[in-house]
Amino acid sequence: MVYENLRKFNKNDINDKSDHESLKEALKNAEKYKSLYIAQNDLNTSLEREIESSEVKIKAFKKNVKEQKSLIDKLNKEIEEQNKLLEEQRETISSLKSDIEDKNICIDNLKFQLSEKSEELKEIKTAEYFKQLSIDRRSKCLKNELEELENGDKKIGYDILKLTDIDEINSDVEELEFYNFEACVELLFSSSKIINDSETLYCQKWVLHFSEKMASYVI
Known part of the structure; x- marks a missing residue:
């Protein structure tokens, strides 16, 4: 505005050298202000662009944070499910160990019963052996007795x-x-x-x- 007003001055209106210097100084200042204005305008434009870029980055960051939060929630849910499965597996392992212990006890009992049955079988075989031995001896004695009776020796x-x-x-x-x-x-x-x-x-x-x-x- 100052620059435009100064440009309208007529050279005839300048009466002396001092006025000319003042006008020259005013024009110089006007050019300086204009440069400052342009620079400030450019700075404002740059700042606006940076603000817009920052807003875009902030939106992208918020979106990324939201996605990361969703991913974290999903991971936490998967961790809970894995912990639940792990607990179930622990219970299954504990149950299997208990079943194995019970089966081992049953096996020990069966081994003990088998040992007893083996002893009983040995006793039965021994008894059968002596029974057969006794039968053989009785048969032999009867045969001898019959022979004595048949021969008239008795x-x-x-x-x-x-x-x-x-x-x-x-x-x-x-x-x-x-x-x-x-x-x-x-x-x-x-x-x-x-x-x-x-x-x-x-x-x-x-x-x-x-x-x-x-x-x-x-x-």
């Missing part, structure tokens, strides 16, 4: 039994071992003998009964 008149009822032979049915009960109802005679078995440590007494058809014995 007298049989002193222990003849005159029984007609099988119940009168022996009241303990479990001790009777007749091959044919009907053939042994009426006994012709019998023979008895005591056997001392040193291996089985048993003292056995057996009675030999003879009928018309076959022989049987009572232990």
